Amino acid sequence: MTTQVLNSRVNKTMNKTKLSFLILLLVGLVAPFAIYPVFLMKLLCFALFACAFNLMLGYGGLLSFGHAAFLATGGYITGHTIMQWGLTPELGVLAGTLCSAGMGFIFGKLAIRRQGIYFAMITLALSQLVFFLYVQTPFTGGENGLQGIPRGELFGLFSLEGNLPMYYFVLAVFVIGFAVIYRTIHSPFGQILKAIRENEPRAVSLGYDVDKFKLVAFVISAALAGLAGSTKSLVFQLASLTDAHWHMSGEVILMTLLGGVGTIFGPIVGAATVVTLQNYLSQGPLASWVPVILGLIFVICVLLFRSGIVGEIQKFMKKNFN
Amino acid sequence: MSQDFVLETQGLIKEFKGFTAVDDVNLQVQRGHIHALIGPNGAGKTTCFNLLTKFLTPTHGKILFNGTDITRQSPTDIAKMGMVRSFQISAVFPHLSVLDNVRIALQRKLGTSFHFWKSERSLDVLNDRAMALLEEVDLAKWADTVTVEMPYGRKRALELATTLALEPELMLLDEPTQGMGHEDVERVMALIKKVSVGRTILMVEHNLHVVSSLSDRITVLQRGAVLTEGPYEEVSRNPQVREAYMGSEAA
Amino acid sequence: MAELLGFPPQVLFGQLLIGLINGSFYALLSLGLAIIFGLLNIINFAHGAQYMLGAFVAWLGLKFLGVNYWVSLILAPVVVAAIGIAIEKTMLRRLYKEDHLYGLLLTFGLALIIEGSFIHFFGVSGQPFSAPELLQGGNNLGFMFLPTYRAWIIVASLIICFGTWYMIERTKLGAYLRAGTENPQLLQAFGINVPLLITLTYGYGVALAAFAGVLAAPIYSVSPVMGSNLLIVVFAVVVIGGMGSIFGAIVTGLLMGLIEGLTKVFYPEASTTVIFLVMIIVLLIRPAGLFGKEA
Amino acid sequence: DISDNEVRIGYLADMSGTYSALAGPGGLEAAKMAIEDFGGKVNGKKITIVSADDQNKPDIGANKVRQWIDVNNVDMVAGMVSSAVTIAVNKVVEAKDKVSLVSGSASSSITNQFCTPNSVHYVYDTYALAHGTGEAVVKEGGDSWFFLTADYAFGHAMEADVTEVVKESGGKIVGGVRHPLATNDFSSFILQAQASGAKIVGLANAGADTTNSLKTAKEFGVVQAGQKIAGLLIFLNDVHSLGLETTQGLQLTTGYYWDRTAETRAWSKRYFDRTGKMPTMVQAGIYSSVTHYLDAIKAKNSDKASDVMAQMRETPINDFFAQNGRIREDGRMVHDMYLAEVKKPSESTGEWDLYKILRTIPADKAFRPLSESKCKLVAGR
Amino acid sequence: MSSDMKKDIEQLRIADLHAFYGESHILHGIDMKVNRGELVTLLGRNGSGRSTTLKSIMNMVGKRTGSIMVNGNETVGMPAHQIPHLGVGFCPEERGIFASLNVEENLMLPPTVRSGGMTLDEIYEMFPNLYERRMSPGTRLSGGEQQMLAMARILRTGANLLLLDEITEGLAPVIVQTLGEVLLKLKDKGLTIVLVEQNFRFAAPLADRHYLMEHGSIVEEIASNELEEKMDLLNTYLGV
Ligand SMILES: Nc1ncnc2c1ncn2[C@@H]1O[C@H](COP(=O)(O)OP(=O)(O)OP(=O)(O)O)[C@@H](O)[C@H]1O
Ligand SMILES: Nc1ncnc2c1ncn2[C@@H]1O[C@H](COP(=O)(O)OP(=O)(O)OP(=O)(O)O)[C@@H](O)[C@H]1O
Ligand SMILES: [Mg+2]
């Protein structure tokens, strides 16, 4: 895909990346004073989700159509452990993340040997099974979901009930997740991942156990998706089937593509765009047109700027500034 | 006695539904030799080759590498054991720099390939070795180019360099000079000669010029079975071989 | 009367028949998807919407122009195919060189647009559409009451499916299709008008969807969302059959209908999920699907 | 006094999904009517309304309401269809101490285990439907039932309620299937229903699932073959879109029917002129509930939740929608319900002439008695 | 029919041909002319643009400018699928055998563009391997067998201008010899052949003329009788 070229450039632009990330971070720190924190938190959660997904698609070259399962699992486990076992938020989130990682491992074990569309479909199928499981098992509260999950006290000390403290907690989580992804991409492991995507048979003949690498990447991606879900469930104090539905898997693809597959900031931008749109269109006259508008964005994005917002910007920069 | 045979096959058979592509082949590749596999089209060379490199699994028969049975092992495993294949179509990582290509190959021995928490700078220790390898195939000055941008012959050279990076005991080359202009053919021949020192090489090749000037020993396949075996002079004199494969060309 | 797994055999038999009927819808739809994927290398996410369009064109035709069912059965597919061709010529065309993820996303976008606008204008609640006189009523087969219309569905769809299959696997045109699937540029270099071939193929695939839509109109309510639920199931069918395998798509379609039918008896809760379970199992055993060729 | 000198109402409902016809845009229209009829002002303070589509997703609904309250200072939320959304929203509303008037949701758990002091369940619930329809049907000899149940909490609740009723009134359950939400083909289930030999096929599902069940039942000649269908959650719009041919003879329980009295006809006529459709019980209920809320504010000259809720509880509801309706401490608004039967095409005189009211189910019979309540607010619990 | 009578009929004329793959400009103004019944070769290093030249004639490149006359018809701006019907047969360097078609279907695929093509029997006679495996899927053939198939395929169509790219690639010497003989036969039948070859030893005796390519332009035209004195030139360009 067009992204390969971009990635090969990532190394050179590493410092640029660091800089822009610092800027983003500053924005993130002051944002809640200008914008409704809960909205920002939602945005951050989805941004993290999209980044996790992008690790798989953009850098692992594998399109997963089942990431919703991880998002939901994170949420349910966090909700359950906090409500039933009275865990503190950070532990609840940890639990959610670990479970998603575990599920990621199972998904990976089953799917990783398949390529392209088959990989996508197996992951989709598995996530459908998970969805079914969550509809059937009582602990998820069926279509009512887990209601009124307490945000609780961080480390049993600082209350997260207020929107501001909660926001900074979410921000911190996001930064950690993002850092993990960034490091993964720029690590010895990331190198091999790149090589595999470039030319898999060759990687094999060089003695690399390709499947293991993909699996690890998948588990990391799943874990981070779970992290996003766990955090989300704390923010909204609710874990519901919406997150497990395949539409969610579709949505994260949209976000990533819109922002720019295989670009480090793309998913964030994409998530921001989509979440904002949904939020502001869903009330007022255009409400019933939301799907149509999203559809239009899809079409335009695919036809006109295929490498996504960030991707196109990078291209533009490349053309005009070096 | 099978000591000085790096690679050995015993009664190797490969059948594709109702059709025997490789028929009871007993191949013995001597350590340090450049061993060529030739034969008419459809004789079963590539199939044979794919069996040896585990891209196909034999219907019957055994494959021994240094005396150990590797018939059931995975491509990854045998690569680790020091038996490395180089591809017919040039096998490089097109969008990585030439240096990175070699580094990927070297990286494995570092044992940090799964460390997703380490910085990739931790790989810079490999650069010297990588450059050395590039020197060996005189690609040093290309080190920073993105691989796609290199001409065909160079890519083959790079591929060889990456293969060497694994310090293979046995190299398997499938038509190494295929689709090359004469210049490149000469260069690659020189390369093969150079790297064959202290190594064993098994190659499939149609270019008689290459075969005659490189190989110590030749196995001729026909219809999946071994027709004859021996040094070039001997083989090329064999009337059957001429009739089935060389035609009047060899002389 | 001997019981089979706790069910009188005739009940099971009825269920299997019903399964077959639903299966023939899957077959029609997955056939269209498979053809489109084969030649255009595009995963047509708009397929569900186009199925819905078929039903709606028939419904609108009846409501406003008094076009009867039999005419719609031909007309609706043609109309929808025309729309499809327009889409292909204006949009899909630009994507063939790209990763097929993009085709998927474009068609997904189109599906959202089409369904969204229809919801806006017609709402989601189903529109009534009655079967033609000729096919109303039904007859009692002893083990079950079979509405004539359901019988007609099986007949119609099987004819279309196997007709299509024959066309592709056994005729010269089919050979062109298969060749074009692999290497359109070269086929072009042999003097075959590939762009036209592609356009028509997409049109045909879409027409199949629309045809299924018209068939469905009298038994499922005609509603803008009628396709979206069906879509991923049909995908699963195509994948189980083996991407691009025509025969696979048809047979698997019917097969999944049966399996789903049985599930509806023994574990109804799972009836919409079972297909995915099957898919996982199949892909683990046969990585390229039941009838797909290993890469 | 009235917070930031404005009464702000948020209308939350499924605006485009399966349930959009029973509340949706029509409900919003009804709410607006209520405000207009109130003169757009209460004690000189402007009344404004915002609306949103919850897509039947609890997280979207809850999040929207949270934002309404945090950012737009919304005082009251009306509408609300999907029970899941309602329960989630009520949690938020309670936490933020605002008011919610639930008109669209069915689940009786809203005023039972999930009850809150800040919400009113206004129009109907599963208990009422189950008892209304269930009892009537069994009385008329429909004593063996087979259920088509939507496989989620609402469906299960419905089935459970009806089962209880049927057993109490001496009937028995011979079987049932639990079908996934939004199943596209019901023929298999109908076949099982026929094979079961039950006299009554009870539909414990909603929206598209119900209409599809009915279509298929018609197609397979369920009724001709001598079985009867009991639609447990069927709204005027469903019957209207399915047509009498398919639905005739269906018995159902409703909280409102436009053609019942002069008042209902008068109001419904006005609604019809605005929307081109006759109101469902939910849409009528929305008008009634909003009006009742505004009256309470007017009386107390305050939009503080506790004041308003108290006032609303004290004053009985007497309008075109309900006679002597009253709001119990568990938030349940109890009023008369009606057992209706869908007319035969021959009996119908117009597009919207769909029901004949068989009898009235008095308020005290219609809803779950407090004695059985699990609600934390009910005295003695 | 004596071939010198047709010699001066112009089968192919290329003037100032530029070809592009997306951004990259590959051919820089090619001029060449082939008469009916002639066999000319394009020689050059890897990447010198020989295949691209053939592909441009078939309109298989990204973009092309200049003029390409086939049998007196301008083909620049002509859609790709019409060009073959002017009597052009193309055998691509990557063979392009169709996996989903069996050997025979592969053979029968290209529509006949003129009368007088070889019959199936004649082809099978020429390539017995193909007959043996005629029912097996095209790509199941060995490298060489596929090469034969690719060649045979266009002989059926009756095209009278053949563009052959590296047809001896991966063929056993014996087959190469037979192929040489085939080409001569075809030449005698009055077919025009443009041959891209690495294997100079193979091409030299067959060709009437050679075009020498370098970096996407023609640097030298050599008639077969001048080969001797231009040998050193070839050496510098090809290292023969
Ligand atoms: N997957 C397969 N299925 C069926 N037959 C096959 C398959 N692969 C190869 N064959 C047949 O086996 C025979 C040997 O094939 P192979 O590719 O090994 O020949 P080869 O010696 O490499 O010939 P060449 O020099 O032309 O490449 C051929 O006749 C070919 O048709
Ligand atoms: N599809 C393509 N996209 C971009 N560049 C291409 C493409 N195909 C070929 N090229 C470039 O065009 C140039 C000429 O390629 P061409 O295949 O014509 O060379 P050639 O003379 O046929 O050599 P050989 O076929 O022996 O490799 C090369 O530099 C090659 O990299
Ligand atoms: Mg071979």
Ligand SMILES: [Mg+2]
């Ligand atoms: Mg070439």
